[in-house]
Structures are given as structure tokens and as C-alpha cells.
Amino acid sequence: MRVFVASIATETNTFSPVYTDLSDFRETFYHPPGTHPDQPSLCSAPFIACRDLVPGAGGTLIEGTAAWAEPAGLVNQQAWETLRDEVLDQVTAALPLDAVVLGLHGAMVARGCDDCEGELLERIRAIVGPETVIGASYDPHSHFSERRRRNADISITFKEFPHVDTMERACDLVRLTVAAVRGEVRPVTSVFDCRMIDVMPTTAEPMRAYVDRIVERERAPGILSISVVHGFMAGDVPDMGAKIIVVTDDAPTRGNDLARELGMELFGLRGSTRMTVLDPEAALDQVDETAGHEPVVIADIWDNPGGGVAGDSTVLLRRLLARGIDRAAVGLIWDPVAVRLCFAAGEGTRINLRFGGKSGPDCGDPVDGEVEVVRLVPDAIQRFNNTWARAGDIAAIRIGGVDVLLATIRLQIYSTDLFEAAGVDMRDRRVVVVKSTNHFRRAFEPIASKILYVDSGAPYPSDPRKTAYRKLSRALWPIVEHPHGCA
Ligand SMILES: [Zn+2]
Known part of the structure; x- marks a missing residue:
């Protein structure tokens, strides 16, 4: 079993005046193949999970580049294309591959590319072919596109905000990916668009109990993974907003039903999840x-x-x-x-x-x-x-x-x-x-x-009703009251 791992990650606030260049990745966290440290970073935990789990499964691990820049404004086009092509060249050189594991953030936006992760997955799929298993992990403050669903077999987000479970989720991702390569499971991904955007810390109710219920539902036979994409309201892209991802063992109808059920349950919590904020x-x-x-x-x-x-x-x-x-x-x-x-x-x-x-x-x-x-x-x-x-x-x-x-x-x-x-x-x-x-x-x-x-009135666009989105493609609460139709 030959497994390739790489990580390109940042979170793009498209409204921020602090633009992101290659130097921001190089200064923050940039590790060419073979130089990733022993400790995980937020989005590169799959490197450590692969090192822990792939050799024990009889596999060979091929490490690519890991790059992370502190969240900021748009990534310049040359920086994105340089990092993207670096990883694509590494994938090509590593062929044949049974699996590709990616540690992504999911809210990276470059000039000229609203869905960097979708583009990366699509191009990797084109290189490795339809049989190779592709697994990706994301920060929940991300956007999830149909392009990502179509080109990856397994998509997992961190469950906790604060993100204290990055290593656990990376291990989930690598275990599922290895099981899929061995033919022990056949992952199929269902997605439900919750049509909402909010701030949802999991340290307090009602999100604490909601996440605990999801962990419980994940234990059911045939359910491989459940993730909540919280969304990232500072990213003006077509897919911004909360979504539920359910990965089943070849049970798409059940996955769709469960994603809808959990998604509408989350929609029912809208407006009640933010922390109390003072002036x-x-x-x-x-x-x-x-x-x-x-x-x-x-x-x-x-x-x-x-x-x-x-x-x-x-x-x-x-x-x-x-x-x-x-x-x-x-x-x-x-x-x-x-x-x-x-x-x-x-x-x-x-x-x-x-x-x-x-x-x-x-x-x-x-x-x-x-x-x-x-x-x-x-x-x-x-x-x-x-x-x-x-x-x-x-x-x-x-x-x-x-x-x-x-x-x-x-x-x-x-x-x-x-x-x-x-x-x-x-x-x-x-x-x-x-x-x-x-x-x-x-x-x-x-x-x-x-x-x-x-709230000191500082620059983050924290009220979607006042934010001038130009690319957002769907009606979302709280911008509209009833995005799923009549009350
Ligand atoms: Zn986050």
C-alpha cells in the first residue's frame, strides 16, 4: 500500500486588507518533503497520523509538502499556483498510489480561485485516477463544495471549536482511508446544506450536546463519519455556510437522510449558539x-x-x-x-x-x-x-x-x-x-x-446581515429569515 500525504492550508478572510503571499507560508509553517516536525500543526496532523498508522498497516508513506499561513486576506495567485503545482508534481512523482491523504483548512481563497481545495482535489483525482482513495481533513470554519465531495472519498472536519481534536480526527481520516484501500469499507459521502451561518463554539450549550449526539450517531453500524462544517462568514465564496457531511459505508440514501435530519436540527439551533458578547x-x-x-x-x-x-x-x-x-x-x-x-x-x-x-x-x-x-x-x-x-x-x-x-x-x-x-x-x-x-x-x-x-467594533465581518457578499450563491439565515422555504 502506497500512501501520499500533503498539507496546504490557510483560512482566507476575503474582506481583510492583509494579503497573503508565499513568504507568509514560508515564515509561518513551510516544510518540504521529509522535514515535517514530530509535532502536528493545526492542519498537518494527518502527517503524524500517517506516520503512526501507515507503516503498521504494512504501507509505505510518501510525504509531500506541508504549508500553513496564518489566516489573512486573499492569497495571491502565484503563491497558490506555486504551492498547488509543488504538491501535484509530488503526487505525479509518487505514482502509483493507493491513497492520498490531505490536511486542508477548507477556507483558502486565492485571486482567481474561490475554491482552492476543490481545485487541488480535482487535479489530484485527474492524476491518480478513480481507484485511488482520497481522504481530506478540514477545519470546520470552511466551505464545502460539490467539487470537493465529487473528488474525495472521505471528508472529515474537526468536531470541536476550540479545535482540540485535530489529532483524533486525523487518525479517523487515516484509519478510514486505509480501510477503504483494503476494501473493508466503501465510503460514500452525503452532504446537506443547512442554509445558515453562525458562530458555534462547542464548549457551551446548545452545541456541546449537539456534538455529543453526533458522536453517538457515528457509532451506528454503516456510519463511518459525521462532520459539521460550521462555515466561515468572512469568506465571500459561493459555498459559504454550514453543511453536514455524512460518510456511510455504501449507503447513500441513509447518509442523505441522516445529513438532512442533523442539518435541520442544527438549523433549529440558529441564533442560540453564539457566546454572550459585551461592549x-x-x-x-x-x-x-x-x-x-x-x-x-x-x-x-x-x-x-x-x-x-x-x-x-x-x-x-x-x-x-x-x-x-x-x-x-x-x-x-x-x-x-x-x-x-x-x-x-x-x-x-x-x-x-x-x-x-x-x-x-x-x-x-x-x-x-x-x-x-x-x-x-x-x-x-x-x-x-x-x-x-x-x-x-x-x-x-x-x-x-x-x-x-x-x-x-x-x-x-x-x-x-x-x-x-x-x-x-x-x-x-x-x-x-x-x-x-x-x-x-x-x-x-x-x-x-x-x-x-x-465586541470592540474591530474589523471582522461578524454580522452577515451587514456584510456585502457578492459571490454567495444561496439564501442563508440570518441574511434571510426562511432560507428553506416558508416557516
Ligand atoms: Zn477554525
């Missing part, structure tokens, strides 16, 4: 009211680089400074120029610095002031569950009563690693602001007195 002043009022030594952790959810925005909004920081809140910490604010100036000045210096607020008018003005350069951390690393991410050079500065982590690389806060590396002691903080939507949660829960989600 900045209401959140900071709660900081004022909270005594004790554990910090209030505030997620600045719509300035999360994980959603493709710049991550340099100063709106919340400015409110902290204006209210004179001390023992505060904020991370990360993206400003490579400011980081470079801090590194040049050195630890312990006091300098006049302008930082943040440069990517657009929604992000607040840059902050100007005399700051203390508290700590410089070259080549920082941040863990997320059992994956890790390069965080580049970090400069910790102090302005007023606030420690601010400035970053060279756009990256959301996944864990407390970067604050700790910068010498910020969480135990004596009143408030810690993180630029993340929900992935921070598991790491910060143990140290937080409470966790608040804040």
Missing part, C-alpha cells in the same frame, strides 16, 4: 467590580488574527489606558516595525514609541507614548493543545499600568505561553486581554476569575 465599557466595568488576584480574561473576539484580520486594533487598549486600569496585560498586537524598534533599543530602556492601529480605520488610532521595553523574546513558540506555532519575535512593553505584547507575526493567543515567556505573571493581573475568539479558552480557564467576550 468594551460594560466589560471593563466588570473588571472594576472584581476584587481578588485572579484576572478577568477578556477576549477581543473580532480582532482575532485567527479570523484573518490584522490583530492590531488599539480600541480596547485605549479604553484600558483611559480608565487608568493598572495590572493589565494585552496580547498580541501585531506591529513588526515597533518590535524591531524595541529590539534595537534593548531591554530596560524607555523609548517613545508609536504602535498598533495601522491596518485600517476600524482598528483605532496608533498609540503614542513613552514605553518601557520590559522583555524581548526572540523566536517565541506558542502551544495549542498538542500542536505548536512559531510566534516570531515578541516585545513586551509597559505603558501606564498595561503590559502589551507586540508581535512580528500575526498570531492569535492560544495559551499563556507568550505571556509567561514575556515575564507577565498572571496571578497578580486584574485583567488580561487576548486577541482570540475561543481557542484561548481551555488554557485560560484555570487562571481566570471570569471570562468575557467583547
